[in-house]
Amino acid sequence: MALSNVPRVVNTRELDNKRWFVRGLLLSAVLTILVTKVFLTIYVIDMGVGIYSILTSFVLFNILFISYFKYKDPYWKVFDKKIPENELPLVSIVVPVKNEEADITTCIQSCIDQTYKKKEIIVIDDGSTDRTGEILDQIRKDNPTTNLNVVHLQESVGKKKAIETASKIAKGEIYAFMDSDCDMAHDATEKAVKLFYSDKQLGAVTGHGRVKNRHAGGFTDHFLEKLQDVYADGACRAQKGMESVFSSVTCCAGSLSFYRRDAIQDFIPQWARDRFLGMEFKFATDRRMTAHVLSTRPPKIYYKSKNQQQAAVPILNGAGYTSKNIGSDHSDGNEFSADQNQEVNGYWKVLYSQSIKVNIGVPPTLESLIKQQVRWRKSFIRSLFAAGGIFWKRPFYVAILYYLQTSMKFIRPYIVASTVVFMPLMGDYITPVVWFAGVLFTGMIYAVDFRLRNPGDRNWLYRPFFTLLSTYVYTWLLIYAAITIKKTGWR
Numbered sequence: 001m002a003l004s005n006v007p008r009v010v011n012t013r014e015l016d017n018k019r020w021f022v023r024g025l026l027l028s029a030v031l032t033i034l035v036t037k038v039f040l041t042i043y044v045i046d047m048g049v050g051i052y053s054i055l056t057s058f059v060l061f062n063i064l065f066i067s068y069f070k071y072k073d074p075y076w077k078v079f080d081k082k083i084p085e086n087e088l089p090l091v092s093i094v095v096p097v098k099n100e101e102a103d104i105t106t107c108i109q110s111c112i113d114q115t116y117k118k119k120e121i122i123v124i125d126d127g128s129t130d131r132t133g134e135i136l137d138q139i140r141k142d143n144p145t146t147n148l149n150v151v152h153l154q155e156s157v158g159k160k161k162a163i164e165t166a167s168k169i170a171k172g173e174i175y176a177f178m179d180s181d182c183d184m185a186h187d188a189t190e191k192a193v194k195l196f197y198s199d200k201q202l203g204a205v206t207g208h209g210r211v212k213n214r215h216a217g218g219f220t221d222h223f224l225e226k227l228q229d230v231y232a233d234g235a236c237r238a239q240k241g242m243e244s245v246f247s248s249v250t251c252c253a254g255s256l257s258f259y260r261r262d263a264i265q266d267f268i269p270q271w272a273r274d275r276f277l278g279m280e281f282k283f284a285t286d287r288r289m290t291a292h293v294l295s296t297r298p299p300k301i302y303y304k305s306k307n308q309q310q311a312a313v314p315i316l317n318g319a320g321y322t323s324k325n326i327g328s329d330h331s332d333g334n335e336f337s338a339d340q341n342q343e344v345n346g347y348w349k350v351l352y353s354q355s356i357k358v359n360i361g362v363p364p365t366l367e368s369l370i371k372q373q374v375r376w377r378k379s380f381i382r383s384l385f386a387a388g389g390i391f392w393k394r395p396f397y398v399a400i401l402y403y404l405q406t407s408m409k410f411i412r413p414y415i416v417a418s419t420v421v422f423m424p425l426m427g428d429y430i431t432p433v434v435w436f437a438g439v440l441f442t443g444m445i446y447a448v449d450f451r452l453r454n455p456g457d458r459n460w461l462y463r464p465f466f467t468l469l470s471t472y473v474y475t476w477l478l479i480y481a482a483i484t485i486k487k488t489g490w491r
Helices: 017-043 047-069 104-112 132-142 159-169 188-198 223-245 268-272 286-295 366-393 396-425 430-453 458-483
Strands: 091-097 119-126 148-153 174-178 202-211 256-260 349-360
Touching: 017 047, 017 430, 047 223, 047 396, 047 430, 091 104, 091 159, 091 188, 104 119, 104 132, 119 132, 119 159, 132 148, 148 159, 159 268, 174 188, 188 202, 188 256, 188 349, 202 223, 202 286, 223 349, 223 366, 223 396, 223 430, 223 458, 256 286, 256 349, 268 286, 286 349, 286 366, 366 396, 366 458, 396 430, 396 458, 430 458
Parallel strands: 091 119, 091 174, 119 148, 202 349
Antiparallel strands: 174 256, 202 256
């Protein structure tokens, strides 16, 4: 499907009136609990735990309120815009892969089946020792007309260096990075291209992820995968939705994200050889890549005014690429206006689009899940020295929420230890009960939110379980990750 044939009608109404009313009740409930926590902190429970609990509800209220009433999927604004055929950018879809024989066919086929045709697919086989390499060669043989380039590395160099290898041969003006255990919706690339074309200050956009096996079997089947599904859905729509309002998404997920070449090309070699605490940091830090985009400025953008003919602006403004007069008038009358290119303190915009969908693979066992979470927390710690040092340059309110949430992650182990161990030993049972009730309340709020957006999906029942897992298990992984930050054995 060419971009000129994109459907003219898109449902931009996320919920009906009844569900919007329930959203209002959710916010009222969070606000009521917030006020109740203030009273309990003053008169009943431990002051430290109470203040932390108040901040938790304050952050929750802000995330929900902003994502509900301020977030609009950026794709909704541009779905009916037309891009002239001679201005369609080349997209380089990059997939680093190692030992993914079970999922790689679905992954690569989703790239081949994209409705956007002006693309190249670059697969870097990072020294696979199973049948992945053979499967990739067969896919290439079965699709002779597809611009598919499979590169086999004799030895594993890691995900970051595999991406760097791809960047040296990629010709695209836009990069699409996708993990090899994922598969994207058939129109994901097409939608992303329209976003980049419509906003020349857009540096990156990330999509909405759902877990592959989210509806497989009964309630206890694929239990951990369903826990991760309901979390991934909420993390995208609530957290990333809130951040996207300020064009400041803090992490473009490795499952599927699109980057403007100009925003990251010069940084990729540094990212691939990132050093931390005197040694090479081998984990693929999506947050680190995102932080770079957030902290840099695009080339100066010129617009064509109604009264004056100004310089033509290429889609990337980068040296070595063909200029494209984005500001020119088109016969269909659907030209893009400068109103959609308002600055964010002069820096690149980083957005989240709910319309760009991807199915993600997740750890199926508790052991593999814990290993993944440790890796992620090591990457989070590494990114603090990048994002933490620049996020104050982003819009003020989202910066405040970012620093508040980050600080709370490091305080949480003390709060959990106090409510689980120390306070009961000292005879204080009220504070732990209030804290536990607050944890369950947060889980239920997110569960209802999930149910509103996914009517008929029973996975909402898993959200409280995930909240308990996150609070009483994940909390300690940050400490372990910090202690073992130099170890790379769980890659």
